[in-house]
Amino acid sequence: MAMVGSNVRRSRWLSLYLPLTFFMVFLMFPFYWMLIVSLKPNTDLLNMDLNPFLLYSITLDHYSYLFTDTAFMRYTLNTFVVTVGSTLLALSASIFIGYALGRFRFRGGTLMGALIFLCYLVPPTLLFIPLSQIVADFGLYNTYWSLIFTYPTFLIPFASWLLMGYFRTIAIDLEHAALVDGATRLQAMRHIVLPLAMPGILSAGIFCFTLGWNEFLYALVFMSSGDMKTVPVGVVTDLIRADVYFWGSLMAAGILGSVPVAVAYSFFVDNYISGMTAGATKG
Amino acid sequence: MTEDRSATLIAEAKAMRYSRRTVMKRASAMGLSAAALGSVLTATGHAVSAAPNRAPALLQGGSLNMLISTAFVPAAQDFFNEQATTWGEDNSVDVTVDFINWPDLQPRTTSAVQAGAGPDIVEMWDAIPYLFSESLLDVSDIAAAAEEVQGGYFDWVVKSAAVDGEWKSIPHGNSGAAMAYRKSYFEQAGVTDPENNFPATWEELFEVGKILKEEVGKPLGQALGQSLGDPPGFCYPYMWSHGSMEIEEDGTTVAFDTDGFREGMETFVNAWPEAFDETGLGWDDSTNNSAYLSDQLSATQNGSSIYLAASDPEGENSNPEIAEDTFHATLPSGPDGQFAMLGSRSMGIMDYSPNQDEAKAFLEWWFSAEPFQAWLESFEGYILPPGPTFTELPVYVDDPKLAAYLEIADIARNKGYAGPSNLKAAQASSQYVIVNTFANAIQTGDVATAIEQGAAMLERIYSR
Structure with missing residues (x-):
């Protein structure tokens, strides 16, 4: 019996914990690297006699520089406003688009779905040129609105496509039952479909938030004057001087800049799982 | 208050034997104006005056926005900002300078040109004036005046910054290798x-x-x-x-x-x-x-x-x-x-700019001998001037270790040689x-x- 138990444990280690450990190290290494570089004094950073993967002494100078010599807090606020605004706007539109394309059958529906996905494939490096004209015509340059309105150009196609697929997985009979019981189409959507689609909506929201938080090009060309910069643009502007990189502070900004995304993930992932469970047990 | 801070810095610099760059860094940290910095530099033996002496032009109430690449020497970036701000105060022009990582200059400029709105003055790297020549104001008059100050332009400057022989931007040199x-x-x-x-x-x-x-x-x-x-x-x-x-x-x-x-x-x-x-x-x-x-x-x-x-x-x-x-x-x-x-960087005025008078006035002043020399010196020899006048400055000749960078000008070619950039x-x-x-x-x-x-x-x- 002891041997059987030992084999089970070994098998569990080989099939579960070993791959899990490998993936965890693989995925966490960039964060570990950012953290130790952000905490190393410059003398250690450039000393190749020391093991680069270890910390020999700790300094908070890079974080101090980030907060005192750059407008990092303002950049973070800007990024938060822009990302939340554009994510809400994109999700609002995507829910209706995804519902219509996923639920109704109408002529050209499939083609429209494909075209929306194709929009996602248009590279921002091309799209920013005509968008510049529009942003200027509406007088939105260097305002939050310039990004809140332009980010959905890549968020909506992605979120719509994702939600379109999710709406199709929800049994249409539930909606029919609501309609038979006297609900209108909007009521059925609001009270029946949307709660069941919450995991999909949250997933789309997480992705929109992440894409918006990390976006660089539109933020660079539409909103980067004075303190109106997002984190990706601001840190590059302030912490790269020609061919000299302020690695410690750059990594500090990388670590701190990834915190909101990590928080969003951890928060929504919990909801995502509970939403899945609720959906499975209802009905 | 400013006088107190200047006096403190002068005493500190003399006691600690600060280099010119350290003086400039400390001045920036202490919030001294360019004028005050000039007096501190003079008092500490790093004699360069950055104070704009030009009489105020009739530009009351105007504004000016510049898009400039970040400088490797942080003090030089702060110094340019001080120069621009002080000039703005002296001429009642609201001046703002946006510094940007230099590979990002081109997409920002492209966007501004497409939109017909954005910075009034844009710094450009070699060959870029060709790219935006139709959206740049002809600045031959300012470039000619600046050329006199520079004692003529080096060949690599003309070949890399002039557009088919015309000046769409005014060259201010570059770092060599x-x-x-x-x-x-x-x-x-x-x-x-x-x-x-x-x-x-x-x-x-x-x-x-x-x-x-x-x-x-x-x-x-x-x-x-x-x-x-x-x-x-x-x-x-x-x-x-x-x-x-x-x-x-x-x-x-x-x-x-x-x-x-x-x-x-x-x-x-x-x-x-x-x-x-x-x-x-x-x-x-x-x-x-x-x-x-x-x-x-x-x-x-x-x-x-x-x-x-x-x-x-x-x-x-x-x-x-x-x-x-x-x-x-x-x-x-x-x-x-x-x-x-070598290819020269240059300053261009965008043709969509509603502040062209302010932009011209600033560049006319900035390319005059005193402010330009002060700016060059703030780089401690990192930037090569576009002509021979300033090549004898102490920042280029005092430290023999930097002599090689001046010699480059004599053997330099531009991208696209034997044609222009x-x-x-x-x-x-x-x-x-x-x-x-x-x-x-x-x-x-x-x-x-x-x-x-x-x-x-x-x-x-x-x-x-």
Whole structure:
């Protein structure tokens, strides 16, 4: 019996914990690297006699520089406003688009779905040129609105496509039952479909938030004057001087800049799982 | 209050024997104006006045926004900002300066041109004035006045900043590239008096490099990734020194694939594993700086930023030991001569700007002798002036270790040589045709095919 138990444990280690450990190290290494570089004094950073993967002494100078010599807090606020605004706007539109394309059958529906996905494939490096004209015509340059309105150009196609697929997985009979019981189409959507689609909506929201938080090009060309910069643009502007990189502070900004995304993930992932469970047990 | 802070800084600088740059840094940290900084510099023996003496023009209530690339020397960036702000205050113009990482200048400018709105003055790198020539104001009058101040423009400036002979922007020079090397390591490799006897030819350098890598354990370092500064800074001069060029003077005949260049490339490819740090294929402009400053290299091609960064006692990369051991030499020569690549940066006024009078007034003032000299000095010799007038400034001649960077002006060629740095040269540069030829040759070992592919790409670009 002891041997059987030992084999089970070994098998569990080989099939579960070993791959899990490998993936965890693989995925966490960039964060570990950012953290130790952000905490190393410059003398250690450039000393190749020391093991680069270890910390020999700790300094908070890079974080101090980030907060005192750059407008990092303002950049973070800007990024938060822009990302939340554009994510809400994109999700609002995507829910209706995804519902219509996923639920109704109408002529050209499939083609429209494909075209929306194709929009996602248009590279921002091309799209920013005509968008510049529009942003200027509406007088939105260097305002939050310039990004809140332009980010959905890549968020909506992605979120719509994702939600379109999710709406199709929800049994249409539930909606029919609501309609038979006297609900209108909007009521059925609001009270029946949307709660069941919450995991999909949250997933789309997480992705929109992440894409918006990390976006660089539109933020660079539409909103980067004075303190109106997002984190990706601001840190590059302030912490790269020609061919000299302020690695410690750059990594500090990388670590701190990834915190909101990590928080969003951890928060929504919990909801995502509970939403899945609720959906499975209802009905 | 300002007087108190100035007095404090003067006393501090004298007691601590601050360098000019340190004085400027401290002044910036203490919030001193450019005028106050000028008086502090004078009092501490770093005599340069940055105070704008020009009488206020009739620009009341106007505004001016400038898009400028970030400066390697932080104090120089702060100094330009102070200059602009003080000029604005003196002339009742609301001046704002946006500093931006220099590879991002082009997309920002493209967007502004497309929208017809954005910064009034834009700093441009070489060949870029060609790209936006139709959206730039003709500034020949200001450029002519500035040329007088500069004592004429160097040939590399005219070829890289003028658009078909017209001035759409006003050149203000650029940083050059030379070989930064460790004297002690070259001595260990058997070079006698390396301070005055750096290998004169590429072949000699590669031979010493083999010893440096094999016996001293400090190889040569060369960035060959897709980056705008150091990779082309090496590849173009190496190509020219072996009788190859992108295009002949007629502007249509590609002269890239030559026997001399094939031989030279063969030599380089053979030397790469024996003399160079082989990870250089993936390096960008910053990697060789980091590698050199972390004592991994014996030599690398770079601007003076490595030395200046190591010399700065308060800098992020301060390293007095490496600074003392570092010397500079112009790039070695090949069978067809000795060359360096230089293209001038310039300031242009956008034609959509509603503040053209303010923009012109600022540039007229800034390119006049006193403010321009002060700005050059704030870079501590990192930026080469576009003409000979200021080449005798103490920042260029006081430190003999920086002398090589001035000599570059005499052997400099522009991208697109023997033609001008026009749109096609810009396209070849932005597609890294020359740099990729070197990288391909090393990766594949097939020199002939790499050069043929490079020549074919140049043919496509220049035949359009």
